[in-house]
Amino acid sequence: MTAATTPTAPTAATGKQTAGRQQSADPLAGMALDVDALIDDPATAIVVCCGSGGVGKTTTAAALGLRAAERGRKVVVLTIDPARRLAQSMGLTELDNTPRVVKDVAGPGELQAMMLDMKRTFDEVVLAHADPERARQIMENPFYQSLSSGFAGTQEYMAMEKLGQLQATGSWDLIVVDTPPSRSALDFLDAPNRLGSFLDGKLIRVLMAPAKVGGRSAMKFLNVGMTMFTGVLGKILGANVLQDVSTFVAAMDSMFGGFRERADRTYQLLQAPGTAFLVVAAPERDALREAAYFVDRLETDRMPLAGLVLNRVHRTGAPQLTAERALAAAETLEGDADTDSSDGGEAGGSAFAQESEVLAAGLLRLHADRVRTITHERRMRDRFVSIYPDVPLVEVPALAGDVHDLEGLREIGERLAAG
Amino acid sequence: MPDWEGVRLHVVSGKGGTGKTTVAAALAMALAADGKRTLLIEVEERQGIAELFGISALPYEERRVASVGPGALGRSGARTGSAKGGREGGREGEVFALAIDIEQALLEYLEMFYKLGRAGKALRKVGFIDFATTIAPGLRDVLLTGKACEAVRRKGPDGKRHYDAVVMDAPPTGRVSRFLNINTEVAGLARFGPIFTQSQAVMRVIRSPETAVHLVTLLEEMPVQETVDGVAELRAAGLPVGGVFVNMVRPPMLDEAAILAADGDHREELGMALADAGVGARPGGGARKTVPAATKKLVEPLLAQGREHAARVLLEREQRADVQALKLPTYELPLLSGGVDLGGLYRLAAALKEEGAA
Structure with a gap:
């Protein structure tokens, strides 16, 4: 496999450890x-x-x-x-x-x-x-x-x-x-083994027995425990079921x-x-x-x-803006918008500008939420990569x-x- | 009165990835409030319950996994109203959990009819388990549904039901009708005998008003479509349809006006507002009325995210309408960021209780 190049991982572009940032280290991109x-x-x-x-x-x-x-x-x-x-x-x-x-x-x-x-x-x-x-x-x-x-x-x-x-x-x-x-x-993945142990097992013969000559042939194969077992099975399932199963198994046997x-x-x-x-x-x-x-x-x-x-x-197109800063800015804007509306929208200029502030605040909160999601997802991914460093990985936005x-x-x- | 009064078997299904296990667990907790005892059953051998409750793998044994103290799920109105005097109101509810182990369940099932003793061991020796899973995989479903119904019908020495409610974390929507109806098929195969009687008894519980099959969905196209199809399929199969649990609901982050505005051309004003708030530039620095380059760079990506969000909100609105068109009791559970842990389960259980699901 080729060396890791995940161009979109934001930390990859900005390089080494940005002091104190909790964003995951690039080597973990796998x-x-x-x-x-x-x-x-x-x-x-x-x-x-x-x-x-x-x-x-x-x-x-x-x-x-x-x-x-x-x-x-x-x-x-x-x-x-x-x-x-x-x-x-x-x-x-x-x-x-x-x-x-x-x-x-x-x-x-x-x-x-x-x-x-x-x-x-x-x-x-x-x-x-x-x-x-x-x-x-x-x-x-x-x-x-x-x-x-x-x-x-x-x-x-x-x-x-x-x-x-x-x-x-x-x-x-x-x-x-x-x-x-x-x-x-x-x-x-288990099918061959399962079929194998099934074929080699005694059960198939037990089940086929009634389809053959009564219970007689079964006796030959089986020890006392087994006979008891067929009896029990017959009683539990009802004779007709056993009959259906054994005809089925007998018919399938050749296959x-x-x-x-x-x-x-x-x-x-x-x-x-x-x-x-x-x-x-x-x-x-x-x-x-x-x-x-x-x-x-x-x-x-x-x-x-x-x-x-x-x-x-x-993903985000603005990885440089952290969730914390986005939230702080949103609060500032919302404070401004409140003041604006209380003094009749004069200070903030037009109602248009005020609307922009509300929109900007909303977009900033949305961004903060997105960044947190990304951080969480990356943590999940990194955990997997730490355990399975050899498994190549591709992320699909x-x-x-x-x-x-x-x-x-x-x-x-x-x-x-x-x- | 809660919506599912009288229901004792809650079967929780839904498309894969919608959070069935989480919803089932939260429901079991909500139903356990007011001093009730509930059992949460896991059928897929994934140990999802243990993971969710943060405990080690569950054995094939009914284990207490959580208690719901009075008031743990918030003040729930008249039902716990007499908290000071009423004995019921002050009692602690208990949630038990059971992860069904197929092999043991099979032996137990056979033991129900006969004392097997050595023959039981012989069953294992001759590969009955292999036989069962290779040739009759449906036996699994018989055992699972049988076990759940046994728990529903179990009575204590006082003649009262041992569990007030049993909640089953069931297979996904695509398989659930077949899973629940397996006993009809078995009854058809066996025609008479103890297995026939047993499967008839199980079907009586499953088709009765004591059972409700709930579907979990997300506000996304595929899960909602699957829910709509699932309801039709359950009805066609004569199974009692319960409620729809809309999981991981995200609150809209932008109001209506902002969503519309995100579509319009506001780049300049937006840049200005961001610059004012000190985003992308040092606050106070630079002349007003010019947007710093660093801020400008943020405008487009933020708007793109806004548009994506707006599109999602609209899509969710359509999906919600489709869910409502089913005219079934519907409950919404919030998305808990960072995944669900025990604390989150209590919050979800409280939400369910609040909405009347328990």
Whole structure:
């Protein structure tokens, strides 16, 4: 990574320690994340955006995709549950699980976008691994129906499954993936292990037993404790549930090998050098705590972390004016305005001038508030940087409103690149 | 009378990043005033409650996390009116918290039906937990909602409810209907047997007037849109919609006139006013009627900030109108600069009580 240059950090320009000022020292700005270098690099094939909910993860993914496309790459963005307006900004109106070309992309590249439909993705997996008859059995099973359409956790697996599918087609040279808005977004990292321990476990055999020859075959596998357990399970769940589960598991059994292989492959894909994880956060305590969790987790799993995107950072065009001075001046002006009005506006000149004083006071208070926000955000950022000095970071200045169109996404992309 | 008299299960949802946990905690505290006992439940294994209250990680155990002394949330009018004589008025309210651990909850759930003993251990050994989370992730939701309903229905030896209210820091809006309705699905799968009976019982609580599903939002487009959609979805799912909690509300810093003025061309006068107040130049220095260069440099950035603020105030006004159009009880909580700590929670709880949410 290149050396830290955060041109907009006000202290960077004025240089060393301004005596006594509490503004954070520049070394803490951390390493800069060069977004353009990342998306321009032909070796970058997959970018995964993760982070807690409400930090602008989906928007970041979409903006990155657009920027990459306009800089010449052939990109697909996979979004999970995007806000309606964001989806519309990319021309996505329906959830059809197929990448759609995003129109009006300016530049040599190409952008496609899609929303994940987890049920359909799950069905595709089943169809790919089972013969038509078995696939039908599985899809008609009530357990499969609840599992594929609703249960928490399925989304994470299916997002990764879809990523694997998109990658396998080889139709794009960059895939940008958004992840579900929860901590469990990293559950997919556990998938291969979990499936593994599940397959090697006895439970699957216990559950399959009733589907086979009565309870007899179960006896062979199991010790006394186990038999007791199946009995209990049967009583708890009710025989019909056990029956449904075991038919389901039996039907799925032939697919588990395939599942596991796929999960393993996706896991390796994620660890591969062509993948880059971006952790997205906002400069607030909670969001950064979650970001720290993601960073740790990615490191544990040896996933390639490209850096942290710190969204919605506030800036000011007048960093030289401190909050204290702005407030003091506002008080002076408000005092003046009071005097002015009490002596009929004579001393302060026209009513126009008085109005300006009120406006100036308001603007100064606003500035003081802004500067305090910036100080707070910087403290949050610095804390993170002290703990993770090696994680490259880019700050994205806050946008006044939400993104409604490609222009808005483009603007975010520019801010991402400018840092 | 507070708005949610009779409600015993408060489910707090909202878009991610809107401060669900904070609102849930403040509500649990507000409801605990006047000597009540409340339970705050965390379902996402994030230990957000511990973080908020500034305590170490919560075990799977109901722990007292705060007390709300009489008058702690300000004078709340007639309800505590008889503070000197009334026994109720002088009592201390208590807030308990519980962070649900899925594995333990699962064993507890099964224990409810049978004495498992060794079989319980066997469950863990054969990887039932892995099974549950891999193949039936919905089981999590069954356990979480089941636990909350158990706390709601629990009675003390005197036959009174153990908790006056249970507040659940629930999954985000996008998932909450499914989360709460999981038991309907389970009942459909099980059709009969103890699990069927249990899930029916849970649904009876969740769909009853004893439950209210509140949504937390910010005055921003996406969260408000999600709230509007969320209300529709909850209604469609037959779930009891509660109130809307508008969180992190910032007071407008500029009045109407100033907002309009920020748009006009006042650069010269503004520079003058700033110079008068000694901004950007030493006060008293320089001739009057000329604006020092250092001051001039401030005019544009300050105006830009003013315009941004004006745009935001207008946007917030639109969003507030959209929230009001829902015609639901709405509460506003102020933004506490520097984040929320225990002291901040008391302030938010007082605000909720003041507004009639508790």
